[in-house]
Amino acid sequence: MRKTKMLLAAVCGASLLTVGAIGAQAKTLVYCSEGSPEGFNPAFYTAGTTFDASSRQIFNKLVEFERGTTNIAPALAETWDISEDGTEYTFHLRKGVKFHTTEGFTPTRDFNADDVVFSFMRQFDKDHPYHKVSGGSYEYFNGMSMPDLLKDVKKVDDYTVKFILNRPEAPMIANLGMDFASIHSAEYADQMMDAGTPEQVDLKPVGTGPFQLVNYQKDAVIRYKAHPDYWAGKAALDNLVFAITPDASVRYQKLKAGECHVMPYPNPADVAAMKKDSEIKVLEQEGLNVGYMAYNTKIAPFDNVRVRKALNKAINKQAILDAVFQGAGKIAKNPIPPTIWSYNEAVEDDTYEPEVAKKMLEEEGVTNLKMKVWAMPVQRPYNPNARRMAELIQADMAEIGVEAEIVSYEWGEYLKRSKDVNRDGAVLLGWTGDNGDPDNFLAVLLGCDGVGGSNRAQWCHQPFEDLIQKAKVVSDKAERTRLYEQAQVVFKEQAPWATIAHSVVFKPVRKEVVDFKIDPFGGHIFYGVDLK
């Protein structure tokens, strides 16, 4: 214990040596991260590890999610207006926001509309001088269909920006809270372009965020210091250090030894011991994800809703939760997780009744049914062991006389083949939310546009489609909530999936860490966190 305290004290004191914090009381939080970021420009990447190291510490967006929730709050935009037809979003920008001063850049002006236009036009306009810099593949911008959605991003004046859309899109605001929408300094970009080193913008990031990058050693450590002029007030922590530690057991040992304050992704098997450790607090929350098994509703007999319902009744979800999630999961009844607004509590899940299931199949004339169950070859938060899950489902199916064969492919192939409209079999897969909007689950995974793509059930059901399309264009949140709640009822009646589970996220932190909140998006945000 004494050694632990000494070590953390030493690390805190180390900030004097390392990142030049002033004063003897410099506070340094060490986060044992799980891997190296792919880079420091969040617009290029889709991995949470990269966002943790970049957008979530270094940058701000026009709007951001309130810490620990999926609610949108003002950030670099103080207010915004939406035109009546829902195609024009006018943002009124915050004044007096300072960019980081780094070794290579000293800003001469505050954040303004030019920075917003630069950050989006770089991704949107293929002829923009920065579009191709550093490889220029903007995965999330494309993935969220922004090129189809956006018509233009215009500067109205220094502190007003207008986004013009091709069609109304209620989730637009939530999209702008995503990591790819981080705001970069146009002034820095211009300077680097003039110096002939435009890629420096992506390697040595300059943002307006609460922390600024000091140093990065690949696979070893990332060091940040607090942005002294942060618009929302300087962070309580003076320094932030990411000690990159890929192995979960080793992260736990480091946490115990006091070599770090916060660790992500513990082994489920270690959680019980962590909870007993008086030096560690284990925070927990349902993840923003859903794991499911999608039938191919285009192929008989899975085109019959009663057959799908019968199969759903045959699956013992509690057994799956115990064996596959080892307590780190919660049974899913809806296609969206409970942490998302409009989650319909009133929906009743299919009960586990194998006898009833068997009878239902007989009534539908389905006998000696043979089916394939696709098991993902990778581990995901929404499905830590797909093979095991498939085996349990196989056993459940055998109970009602259905012969299930388990198939699997390499991950890339799996994703590709499972999209096929004529695919044979039910696919185990899942989804982690991007922007906290129900549309990001319901339209992407179950909308008619997704058939042959992200809609693995190949399910296009007009009453459901009408509801989600209407919710997409209405800006009133209460009305949208009502529509999505109805959509969940229709989903449950039609059963294109067997909803399996939402993961439960555990976040072990040392007891001296104050106000750390689990981010529903799976991120790690250290602004607002303090050390006792």
Next chain:
Amino acid sequence: MLSYILRKLGVIIPTFFGVTLVAFVFIRLLPGDPVLLMAGERGMSDERHAAMMAEFGYDKPILVQYGIYLKDLFSGDFGTSIITKQPVLKEFFTLFPATMELSVVAIFIAVAVGLPAGMIAATKRRSFFDHAVMTGALTGYSMPIFWWGLLLIIFFSGILGWTPVSGRISLLYYFEPVTGFMLIDSLLSGQAGAFRSALSHLILPSVVLATIPLAVIARQTRSAMLEVLSMDYVRTAKAKGLGHGRVIGMHALRNAMIPVITVIGLQVGVLFAGAILTETIFSWPGIGKWMVDSIFRRDYPSVQGGLLLIAAMVMIVNLVVDVLYGFINPQIRHTD
């Protein structure tokens, strides 16, 4: 001697080309492509997939791709990682010193302990020491690295608190790398305690990495020594009245060293393989983990470049071993 070295070099050059081909084909034989993996569950349209494949040049026939790769290689361009967008050569040489440092210390431990242990076991055949060394070697050889590493961390770092859990140096110390070798850079930094911290961080990972080579070297030394000790010239040397130490040191060991050096040379390849796991457990920022990540992400340029550079290192070490043979046993350089 020069012609001997030239002959060896003559073998290395075609081998190098062979490796470029193997590295190039191997990663493409794995199912899935980097673009699909980048998109993940989110997926992407077929048009965008095709556009991105074309952007990376992966839409061209494989032979054309190989030709471009070779052409770039000859101009010193190992390609750019499609994930990090950084030149492969730069990434490799940023991480390589960490692996090199760990491997050198590990092979030093393996030789420093394995060689004398094997020698003593051979000279004291069937003694308690012999049995202990052989049992220890078998255990070390069979030990899964991952499990062994975690066990040492839990015991020495977790329970006893003697060694740091992972990393290369305490977060207390920060200095820009000069050589990339932490032991040297910590000395150059002039910061009090930095060298000690770097050394303490090296102990567990190097012991873990040394375990298998140590076991192999001990066993090989023992059997080579036993064979040599039964030779007539050793008996003659003894009959001539030479002292025990002189017989072992001058006559037996020198001849037993040839198979032992072969094994040490081969262990360099084993070290790189072991480094992958060791680096993951100990959060050691070396090329092992980088290679694994690159393979999982189908980062073709990084895998190709990494494999080629590692193979080049192993070939160089084996060339050195071959040259050493020549020095130790002149018969080899004349007959090989």
